[in-house]
Amino acid sequence: MLLPTARPTRRFTGQSSHLARKMAVTLAVLSGLSQWAPSVRAQEGVAVKRGGVIRYGHFQEPACLFGGWVQQWYLQRQYSDNLVARSDDGKIAPWLAESWTISDDKKVYTFEIKPNVKFTDGTALDAQAIADNINGWLSNDPDLRNPTAAPYLSDSFESAKAIAPQRLQVTLKTPFQPLLNVFAQSSQGILSPSALKRGLAVNCENPVGSGPFIVDKWRHGREVTFRRNPDYNSAPATAKHQGPAYVDGISWKFLPDQTVRYGSLITGETDAIYDIPAIAWKDANSRFGILRHITGGTPLRLALYAARPPFDDVLVRKAFAYSTDRKAAVDTSFLGSLPFEGNGALSQSSPEYLHELGRAYTYDIRQANQLLDRAGWTERNRNGIRVKNGNSLTVRISYSNAFLKPDGEQALQVIQQQARVAGFDVRLQPTNPADFFAGRNLGPDDYEIVLLYWVAPGAEIFRISWKPDQNGEPNRFNPSRFQDSALWGVIQRAEQNFSSAERAGLYQQAERKIVDEAPVIGFTVLDVTLATSPNLKDVWLDHGSVGEPVFYDAHFDERK
Amino acid sequence: MTLILMKGNEAVKLVAQNPLVWFARRILSGVVVVWAAATFAFLTQCLLPGDRAQIIINVRSGNVGPAPPAELAAVNAQYGFDQPLVVQYANYIWRILHGDLGESYQQHRPVVGIIAEQIGPTIVLAIAALLTAWAIAVLATLLIAGRDNIWSKLLSGAQIFLATVPPYWLATILLVVFAVNLRIFPVVGESTAMGLVLPTLALALELSGFFGQVVLNEFTRVLEQPFVTSARARGMSDFGVRLHHVLRHAALPGITLSGWALGKLLSGAILIEIVFARQGLGGVLVAATSSRDVPIVSGAVLISAGLFVLLSVIVDLAYRMLDPRMKLT
Numbered sequence: 045m046l047l048p049t050a051r052p053t054r055r056f057t058g059q060s061s062h063l064a065r066k067m068a069v070t071l072a073v074l075s076g077l078s079q080w081a082p083s084v085r086a087q088e089g090v091a092v093k094r095g096g097v098i099r100y101g102h103f104q105e106p107a108c109l110f111g112g113w114v115q116q117w118y119l120q121r122q123y124s125d126n127l128v129a130r131s132d133d134g135k136i137a138p139w140l141a142e143s144w145t146i147s148d149d150k151k152v153y154t155f156e157i158k159p160n161v162k163f164t165d166g167t168a169l170d171a172q173a174i175a176d177n178i179n180g181w182l183s184n185d186p187d188l189r190n191p192t193a194a195p196y197l198s199d200s201f202e203s204a205k206a207i208a209p210q211r212l213q214v215t216l217k218t219p220f221q222p223l224l225n226v227f228a229q230s231s232q233g234i235l236s237p238s239a240l241k242r243g244l245a246v247n248c249e250n251p252v253g254s255g256p257f258i259v260d261k262w263r264h265g266r267e268v269t270f271r272r273n274p275d276y277n278s279a280p281a282t283a284k285h286q287g288p289a290y291v292d293g294i295s296w297k298f299l300p301d302q303t304v305r306y307g308s309l310i311t312g313e314t315d316a317i318y319d320i321p322a323i324a325w326k327d328a329n330s331r332f333g334i335l336r337h338i339t340g341g342t343p344l345r346l347a348l349y350a351a352r353p354p355f356d357d358v359l360v361r362k363a364f365a366y367s368t369d370r371k372a373a374v375d376t377s378f379l380g381s382l383p384f385e386g387n388g389a390l391s392q393s394s395p396e397y398l399h400e401l402g403r404a405y406t407y408d409i410r411q412a413n414q415l416l417d418r419a420g421w422t423e424r425n426r427n428g429i430r431v432k433n434g435n436s437l438t439v440r441i442s443y444s445n446a447f448l449k450p451d452g453e454q455a456l457q458v459i460q461q462q463a464r465v466a467g468f469d470v471r472l473q474p475t476n477p478a479d480f481f482a483g484r485n486l487g488p489d490d491y492e493i494v495l496l497y498w499v500a501p502g503a504e505i506f507r508i509s510w511k512p513d514q515n516g517e518p519n520r521f522n523p524s525r526f527q528d529s530a531l532w533g534v535i536q537r538a539e540q541n542f543s544s545a546e547r548a549g550l551y552q553q554a555e556r557k558i559v560d561e562a563p564v565i566g567f568t569v570l571d572v573t574l575a576t577s578p579n580l581k582d583v584w585l586d587h588g589s590v591g592e593p594v595f596y597d598a599h600f601d602e603r604k
Numbered sequence: 605m606t607l608i609l610m611k612g613n614e615a616v617k618l619v620a621q622n623p624l625v626w627f628a629r630r631i632l633s634g635v636v637v638v639w640a641a642a643t644f645a646f647l648t649q650c651l652l653p654g655d656r657a658q659i660i661i662n663v664r665s666g667n668v669g670p671a672p673p674a675e676l677a678a679v680n681a682q683y684g685f686d687q688p689l690v691v692q693y694a695n696y697i698w699r700i701l702h703g704d705l706g707e708s709y710q711q712h713r714p715v716v717g718i719i720a721e722q723i724g725p726t727i728v729l730a731i732a733a734l735l736t737a738w739a740i741a742v743l744a745t746l747l748i749a750g751r752d753n754i755w756s757k758l759l760s761g762a763q764i765f766l767a768t769v770p771p772y773w774l775a776t777i778l779l780v781v782f783a784v785n786l787r788i789f790p791v792v793g794e795s796t797a798m799g800l801v802l803p804t805l806a807l808a809l810e811l812s813g814f815f816g817q818v819v820l821n822e823f824t825r826v827l828e829q830p831f832v833t834s835a836r837a838r839g840m841s842d843f844g845v846r847l848h849h850v851l852r853h854a855a856l857p858g859i860t861l862s863g864w865a866l867g868k869l870l871s872g873a874i875l876i877e878i879v880f881a882r883q884g885l886g887g888v889l890v891a892a893t894s895s896r897d898v899p900i901v902s903g904a905v906l907i908s909a910g911l912f913v914l915l916s917v918i919v920d921l922a923y924r925m926l927d928p929r930m931k932l933t
Contacts, residue, residue, distance in 0.1 A: 101792075105891065107710030113666035184674050186682055191665030245712040264711075265722060265877075265887035297792060299881045303776055307784040307791040314792070446894070478896035481662040482654025486669065496668065520669030 092285075096600045097293045098580065100593070101305045101317040105298040108248035109259060109268065110235070112191030114499055114590060117230035118318075121592040122270055122294065123164075124233025124253025127155065127174060127212075128224050129280035130501060130588030134395045136224045139280040140169065140234060140254075141212070150219035150542060151202075155212040161278045163236035165252045169278070171206035176237040178204035178214065187244045192231040195508050195521065196222065219540040221547060222504035229501070229589050254278055256289040256596040270294040283597055284582060290599035309575055315600075316576040316583060318593065322381035322451055328575045335574040335583065337591030340394040341500030342509065343385035344448070345564045346441070346493050351525035354437055355492055359419040361562040364439065365405035367412035367466035373458035374568050377451045382571060388564035389555045393587075394502035396551040401559045404566070412466040421467065430467030439463070442473045442491040444480035452495075452568070486523070494523045497570055499590045503551035506535045510558070526563030630920075634913035641909035645902035646696050656685055656898070660709045663895040683709070705906065706899035708892070715903035718888060723907070726877065726884035730869040732800060733807035734862065740808065741815035745854070746846050749823040760820070767813030771872055775806035775879040792881055803880045807872050811865055815858055823854035856923070863919035867912055 106116045110124075129139045141155040161169040180188030182201050200220040207213045216223070226232060239252035250259055256279065257270035271293040279286045297314065299305040302321040308314040309332065320328045328334060348355040348364065355361050374384040385392060387401040416422075421430040421437055430437040441456060448456075453474065460470040473485045485491055498505055498521065511519045512527040531554055538550035558564065572591035576583050583598045585591045649656070657679040661671040680686040684695065699706060705715035744763065748756035766774075782802060783791040789802050826832065827850055835845045870885075877886030885904060892900035 105887065107708070107891065107895065107897070108664070108712065111664055111666075113664075184678050186661075186675070186678050189675070191661075191667065243712075245707070248712050263883060264718065266881075266883040297881070298887070299792065300887075301879050301881060303779060303784075304791055304879065304881050307779065310784055311787055311791050313790060477894040478659070479654065480668060482652075482659045482896065483668070483670070484653060517672060518670065520671065521667065523669065 092290055092599045093601065094290050094599065096291050097295055098291050098316065098583075098595055098598060099295045099297065099314045100595070101297050101299040101308050101314040103298075103300060103305070103319045105265070105300075108244070109251050109262065110231070110233070110248070112231055117590065118592045119268065119296065120233045120251070120253070121230040121255075121586065121589075122257045122296075122595060123251065123255040123259050124230075124235060125161075125169075125255050125278050125280070126230070126233055127227045129282045130225060130228035131282050132587040134502065134588065136228065137281040139228075140174065140278060144224075146542075150221075150540070151216045153214040153216075153223065154207075155214070157210040157212055158278055159210055161254055162275065163239065163252050163254045164258045164273055165236050165239050167236045167238045167252075169234065169236075169254050170209050171212035172209075173237050174212050174234055175204040175206050176240075177234050180240070181232070187247075188240065190231065192229060193226055196220075196226045196504065219542070221539055221542055222507075225501045225504055230586070230592050257294060260293065265298070267298065268296040270296065279596065282586075282588060283594075284584075285597055289596050291595065294595055306575075309577065312577070314577075315580045316574055316593070318572070318574055320381070320573045320575050322379045325379065325381040333576040333578065333580070333583075335572075335576065335585050335593075337572045337585040337587050338391060338393040339499040339570045339572065339590050340391050340502050341505040341590075342497050342564075343388065343391045343569050344452070344495060344497045344567045345385075345388040346567055347496060347524040347564050348562065349488075349492050349494075349523075349525055350561075350563045351488070351527075353435070354421070354432075354439070355563075357419050358561055359415045360421070360437075361565075362405065363412045363415035363419065363466065364463060364468060365562055365565045366408045366415065367468060368459045368462045369407035370455075370459060370565070370567060372407070373455040373462070377455035377458065378449075378568065379451075382449070382451075382568050384566070385569045386566040387555075387559060388562070388566040389558035390503055390505070391569060393569075394500075394505075396503040396548050396555060398552055398555055401555065402566070404559050405562070407462075409466060416467060424467055427469075428464065428467060429469040436469055437467055438469045438471065439492040440471045440473050440485075440490070441493040441495070442475060442480075442485040443495040444475045444477050446477035446480055447497065448495055455567075456495075488525075495567065496523055499570060501589065503548075503555065504539070506551065506554055506558075507539065509564075510535060510554075524563040526561065528557070528561070531557050531561075627917075630917050634910075634917070637913055638906060638909045641905050642697065642700055642902070643693075645898075645905045646693055649898035649902065650689060650692070652896070654896070656683070656709075656896075659896050663710060663897075700906070705903035708897050708900050710892075710895050710897045711900075715899045718900060719885065719903050719907055722883065722885045722888050725882060726870060726873050726886065729800065729803055729807065729873045729877070729882070729884065730866060732804045733811065733869050733873070734866055736804050736808035737811035737815055737865070738858070738862075740812035741819055741858070742851065742855075744812070744816050745819045745823050746843070746851070749820055749827060749846070749850075749854075760817075763813040763816040763820075765813065766809045767817060769810060771806050771810050772875050772879055774809060775803070775876055778802045778806055779880065799880075799882070803873075803876050803882055806876050806879075807869055810872075811869065815861065815865070818861060819854050819858050822857055823850055826850045826853045829853075859919065859923055862922075863912075863915045866915055867908075870908065870911070 102118070104115045106113055108116065110116050110120045126139050127141050129137045131137050140158055140161065142158050144153055144155040146153055157171050157174065163169055167173065181190030181193040182197060183189055197220070200216045200218045202215040202217045204212065204214045233253055236252040240247060249262055256273055256276045258273050260269040260271045262268045272289045272291065274288055276288045299308060305317045306321055306324045309317045348361050350356055350361065371384040371386070374382065385402065386404050387397065389401065390397050392402060416430055421432045423431045425431050425436060443456065456472055460472060463470045473491065475485045480486065486494065498508055508521045510522060510531055512529060512532050513519055534550055534554045538547050538554065541547040541550060572585055574583065574585065574593055579601045581599055581601055584594050586594055657676045658671055660679050661675055662668055684692060703716065707714055708718055711718060744759050748759045779791065779802060783789045790796065790799050832845060832849060835849050873884060874886035874889055877884040878890060888900060889904055
């Protein structure tokens with residue numbers, strides 16, 4: 045059932061005839077069974093202890109139990125199911141859809157929905173329920189709009205409808221190959237349409253999915269408790285077992301202070317914790333099970349405002365990159381807990397990542413000085429800052445701790461000193477999260493550099509970052525304001541190409557161009573880390589998505 | 605004529621000294637304080653830079669940058685931001701008069717419910733810390749006041765140290781030593797009695813140092829009063845004199861401070877709750893401030909103003925009970 049994202053289109057052209065469609069489904073099921081059988085068999089004969097409640101210490105508490113923020117994805121992964129899953133190696137696997145076909149023109153996807161699945165409020169999970177979800181994501185209704193799915197799909201999506209009780213048809217205006225990747229992300233978990241009618245106030249508090257756990261109670265400021273869904277019958281093909289979860293539930297505690305979080309694992313008050321503090325990284329590796337996922341999409345990067353001086357000149361952008369030893373700054377600040385990432389375009393866990401670009405713009409002060417001279421920044425004032433036409437080479441860096449870990453600020457201070465040697469006057473603009481979300485220090489004249497990221501499985505993120513402004517509407521997700529129609533053309537060709545190799549080639553072409561033009565320069569990877577106590581087994585991070593912790597297969601060993 | 609005027613003045617004085625009139629005046633001034641707080645909270649949310657609809661959309665989606673006009677329009681209509689400010693203000697005050705503090709922009713629930721479910725643990729922590737601070741301060745004062753030995757100097761020095769140390773730093777130290785290393789108390793206290801000990805101490809130690817110094821000065825002064833010498837002359841023990849005669853007088857400035865201290869403890873509890881991951885207003889307020897969830901912040905401001913008014917009335921009453929010389933003016 046492991047349908048390589050490029051292949052099903054040639055094999056199964058579901059538009060041709062009913063017989064062909066039936067064959068397609070059968071082949072897909074057989075193919076899936078054979079490929080996924082080893083992982084299922086691996087569990088057979090192994091006596092897995094059932095019961096117990098996992099006490100999990102998490103970092104941040106969202107205001108709603110679903111939504112576009114990655115902290116909400118983590119929770120949603122526990123109580124909802126997606127249409128499809130994405131395996132560790134980037135292949136699309138069945139979940140609520142047992143199989144699917146794609147029309148010859150790549151615009152019509154027909155999904156066969158798993159029968160006999162119910163939401164935990166008793167509503168049937170059929171094609172109509174999924175269609176209602178998808179149409180809501182792309183509507184302007186604030187209660188239903190999905191802030192992750194909408195920017196990916198709003199250009200290409202036409203409609204979603206149930207053409208039979210268990211058959212869903214999604215129609216696109218233009219082909220969009222990453223569609224299934226988008227459907228596989230946890231923020232696109234399917235929720236009960238009858239529960240959604242209760243309104244956002246109730247749904248935020250008590251969302252209803254069809255997943256392995258049911259949201260039991262949210263004690264704000266303290267924990268969300270989940271209990272096992274005893275009737276669970278819709279695990280993804282990527283899971284290690286089928287049927288209900290092994291544990292009775294999860295106590296998902298919010299422990300924002302890292303001393304408390306790590307301390308609670310040491311004293312045995314929690315069984316697993318999220319985000320191991322840098323200072324405890326070595327200790328945790330020697331005591332506990334460690335899980336780590338480097339998120340795909342963009343790394344944490346410096347976006348250089350390319351629509352006005354000084355960074356409208358590519359020479360100055362490159363000079364800034366060469367003038368800063370970002371690797372040294374990151375290594376000394378994060379103590380090895382968070383590696384440096386030199387490729388500003390794409391994170392290293394994305395399938396299209398080019399390793400040689402990870403070494404782009406290594407520290408070279410001579411090169412930086414030469415580039416600035418060539419760009420006309422030849423004079424210096426008495427403070428050593430370069431001057432051109434009476435303007436000094438000032439660079440304001442806007443950032444917020446909503447997007448930067450505390451140690452990152454120290455790394456920025458190092459960069460500030462390094463760039464000064466080449467003649468940059470770097471000024472840091474720390475901004476509290478509320479002001480940052482309100483747009484403070486983010487206006488067109490407010491910054492030269494801003495630190496931001498966007499997690500995603502891979503290079504489909506380019507659409508979000510590099511779509512040019514259209515019809516007078518600026519692309520709000522392009523903080524460097526770098527607009528290149530040739531680059532956008534390559535990205536669109538990649539999205540519409542259903543050959544894996546050709547598509548990867550096109551995305552890599554775009555990746556090279558982005559790194560070469562330097563509207564963004566790399567800073568650090570983003571990661572998800574989990575420490576688990578030795579008696580808690582088979583917790584895993586969803587590497588196919590963005591590293592959400594998965595407790596469905598988890599169980600305690602006999603000591604608990 | 606003069607006589608009549610004098611009688612009139614006395615009548616006014618008598619009315620003013622009537623406990624009911626005094627109480628009514630306090631309540632009226634309290635209402636004015638709460639109204640001013642409500643208006644201030646409203647103005648703050650309207651005048652702070654940044655479009656409210658923009659913040660709601662961005663915090664919900666985890667994005668920054670300008671949202672599309674269609675999305676903004678939908679949110680503006682949903683929350684009534686598209687109406688004139690005067691109408692918004694009138695609606696806001698009207699809702700408050702009906703006990704409705706609005707709905708959280710991010711949690712989408714009534715603010716009254718959100719604060720009601722969180723304020724209990726915060727008040728328990730603040731009161732526990734106040735009582736503990738008093739107990740420590742009184743005990744230390746009884747032991748060291750008027751004595752000039754190494755212990756009194758050490759304790760007095762410790763009080764000054766505790767009064768100046770940041771509570772969140774103290775909290776982390778207490779946590780690492782007594783919970784993580786010695787494992788006497790739980791790291792994640794939640795709502796158990798044992799879990800209350802460390803957060804209470806983290807808050808109370810600072811305040812006990814402060815109380816201790818204030819009470820100590822007054823205590824030392826009162827120890828030299830003639831009635832103390834007289835009590836001693838009647839054969840009372842030194843500790844008995846301190847406990848029964850001196851403490852009552854020395855406690856008066858401390859009582860006055862308690863109203864202020866409880867307010868300080870309520871705000872201090874917010875930080876301590878974050879450190880110890882305790883349920884309470886702290887976590888909610890920090891999250892609301894970070895996401896500019898104005899209805900929650902405004903609600904907390906209003907309720908805090910109400911609590912302050914209530915506490916100051918209680919402290920005034922307590923003061924008058926302890927010191928009959930005071931008149932209800």
